Amino acid sequence: MLSVLDLFDLEHPEWSFDAMYAKLGYSRSTLYRYLKTLTDAGFLTTFPGRGYTLGPRVIELDYQIVTTDPLIHVARPVMNELVTGYSCISLLCRRYKHKVLCVHQETSTSQFRSTYERGKARPLLQGAASLAILAHFSTYQLTRLYEEQAEEFKEAELGDTLASVRETLKRFRQKGWVQTEGQVTEGVTGIAAPIFDGKNEIIGSLSLTLPEIGMATEKVESVAERVQFCARIISKSLE
Structure with missing residues (x-):
């Protein structure tokens, strides 16, 4: 049914x-x-x-989720604080099978509009919000996905073998955040960090999208530190 x-x-x-x-x-x-x-x-x-x-x-049911979902409940005030001081859009994304769905959005800019509104799936292999989740797939999950989408991994420049893909994602995990430029929306920079549940399982990501590319390293790292800190607050609240 x-x-x-x-x-x-x-x-x-x-x-x-x-x-x-x-x-x-x-x-x-x-x-x-x-x-x-x-x-x-x-x-x-x-x-x-x-x-x-x-x-x-x-x-x-959608209204009930917006009102009562624990992830949205703990993330909303954090996201409101996160967008303060930047001209940006913050997205809360959640892993769903082999999809990444936007479940909440906060914005502090009218310069651009995110096409990934609540409920819309994002490409799993593109964009910081998705890659921050993909980097924490288990070996089994990643292997199965690679077997199904080897060409897509190559096109996304994540690696042309499973070993090279795993090495790329390992670098993301070690850094603790992911930065991309123009992968999903042209002319913007995305910076995202993973969110984990009480069992330390990856469930989603928190990201900021800023309407510029070629950002100075110092600014990228400053934004990334704040995004990562906020993602950790959300994860801690879910324990």
Whole structure:
């Protein structure tokens, strides 16, 4: 039944019964039963001539997450403080399977706008916010991902072998933060640090995006120190 919900994304926000039937391969009676259950629960809804779309229960749950999620709750005041003194955007991102999702954003600038608003997935192999998370994947997780996306790792200049990728990510871990320029948004610099849960497992990252490139080393290190400090506060609060 959950695989029905997985069909819906930005590229495919609406599905007809016949399209879902062809895609999923369930029997018609099984798919009818799943759709009725999901519709009755509010996870799906229908419009005449438009097929099925995500329903109001999803919106209700999203509001509940914004209001009660422990990560957002502890990170919001820290992020408000972090953007003070810079013309920047701060993103709180969370690892989700082989995706990195923005779950909260704070801004202190009108010079540019982040295209990665709450709920939008970021590329896993590009951008400081993602690489700060990727650097802490387990050996098993990284190996599986590399086997699936070896060419993408090479294109992202992370390494053309698994060994070279591991060495690149090791340098990120040792430094404690990641800096990138223009990888996701042209003309900006991203600086990010990892966030861990109470079991010291990587769950997300905290980042600042500044509307400039070619920043002086001293400024980059100063910003990175502050980002890393704030990420540690958030991690400590989750213990």
